Amino acid sequence: MYEQLREMIAQRLSGAQDCPAKEDVIEEITSDLMEKYNELTAAGVESEEAMRRVQEGIGDLSEVTAYINEVDRRSEENQRSGNTNPFAGIDDLMRTLAKDLSPSINSFVSDLKSAAGHAATAAKDAARDAKGPLHDMAQSVKGTVKNAIKNITVSRERGEFRYDYTVPSEGLTGLDIRTASGDVTFGLSQDDNIYIVELANGELTEEQMAQIQVVDGILQIRQGNKSSVGTLLFSYGMLSSDFEIYLPKRAWNSLSVTTTSGDVELDKEMEIASLHIHSTSGDLELPLVACGSAQIETVSGDVELSGHAQELRLVTVSGDFDFNGSAGRVSLSTTSGDMALRLDNVPDALDVTAVSGDTKLWIPDNDGFSLHYNRVSGDIRSDFDLKTSLNAKNGTAVYLSGGQRTYSMQSVSGDLRIYRR
Amino acid sequence: MSMTSDIIRGHTETMILAQLLEHDSYGYEINKSIRDRTGGAYEAKEGTLYTAFRRLEQAGYIRSYWGDESSGARRRYYAITDEGRAFFRESRDEWQRVKAIIDRLIGTEQA
Incomplete structure (x- = not known):
């Protein structure tokens, strides 16, 4: 009788993936129904009738089925994301590159892996910029871009290296800022200039400093290339910098900030x-x-x-x-x-x-x-x-x-x- | 009877927590207790109960453990947590408020 009941429950849960969670649910329900059946027959109810009543009392198991499948799917995701080795699958990620994280179905990406994914996107963008029309434009206006930054000063402050960039805000409609690991804090500028302060934990070469340029009225600020290998991957063992950006009090058409861990x-x-x-x-x-x-x-x-x-x-x-x-x-x-x-x-x-x-x-x-x-x-x-x-x-x-x-x-x-x- | 069933089923989770306030229990025992206390007027469908167990567990209001039965299949026991106690109090108060409002609106005297 136990086997019969168990079979019946397994049948009712056939929509669920075979997994430990399913086994647990089958065992639990079978145990309870077995007790119900025994009580009925002990009270004098015929075996067939008792079985019929037990079955009738079960009701809709579709939510339980959905729950089992959800648990199963999540544990598969966990296994695949390689909990022991946070860098597992990095190569594939670099090759396929980060897609939009659409959270409605997909879930649970470990922070490090997604940080790498987003950094990979940033790297791809940088690579594309380096070869594409933006790069050409940047090259041709490099003279003008350098002049657009009115002033760069360097100083040391409490062990940090501080780089101050001054950019006039006239003609600018928006800002586009990308950093990997640095924090970005905004404040108020007292005049028409935009003041960008970069605070780094070490001395920066020109390549490692913030890359600032104006493209189509948008002030682009990119965290400089901090690693010697030339790819923005992880932030430990590397130079990093935080940004403070002081903007004049005015309305902006657009502000875009992309950051990985900042x-x-x-x-x-x-x-x-x-x-x-x-x-x-x-x-x-x-x-x-x-x-x-x-x-x-x-x-x-x-x-x-x-x-x-x-x-x-x-x-x-x-x-x-x-x-x-x-x-x-x-x-x-x-x-x-x-x-x-x-x-x-x-x-x-x-x-x-x-x-x-x-x-x-x-x-x-x-x-x-x-x-x-x-x-x-x-x-x-x-x-x-x-x-x-x-x-x-x-x-x-x-x-x-x-x-x-x-x-x-x-x-x-x-x-x-x-x-x- | 269908409206009654709907309303009662909506409170399944609170009913289960009420049972577990007294002592740990398992599916069938909880259902029996509900049936007995209502004088047979209401018996929950297993599907309804087990869905409620899963939801309560996911919300952290109850936790479960296997019994060590000597014969037959293992029973899954449930115990209420502190969060579960808090949630139960909230739910019970909410029900009292709802009940009071409806009574006031439709009156309790026989028409």
């Missing part, structure tokens, strides 16, 4: 039409920005953002995200990072894609929204009175008449909470 801290109250920050493991502190569009991507760095963005898009793998302010349209994507957004306004659109990260949203009372949801096991709770029961796996829940606002949420096991502010 932290990024914006000055408060910066006005930027298009803000783009990409970090692998660096933390991001972005206080009181006023943006047209803000696109923030991180692998494991934590993000603290406040202010206003017409369009806010955030992509994270495991970094946590905290937002305080207002946003017109919001798009959030997380693998395991948790997200908390306190909004002063009711967003026109919201979509959340999550694997296991939880999302908490605080919005003011409003005249209605509809929430399309699609989930495996994530919970949705709200203190807005949502008309439809949220027990189904997918459907639409409506607050008041739904209004003009459509929100959507897709999650495997991440929870969504929408609270009234």
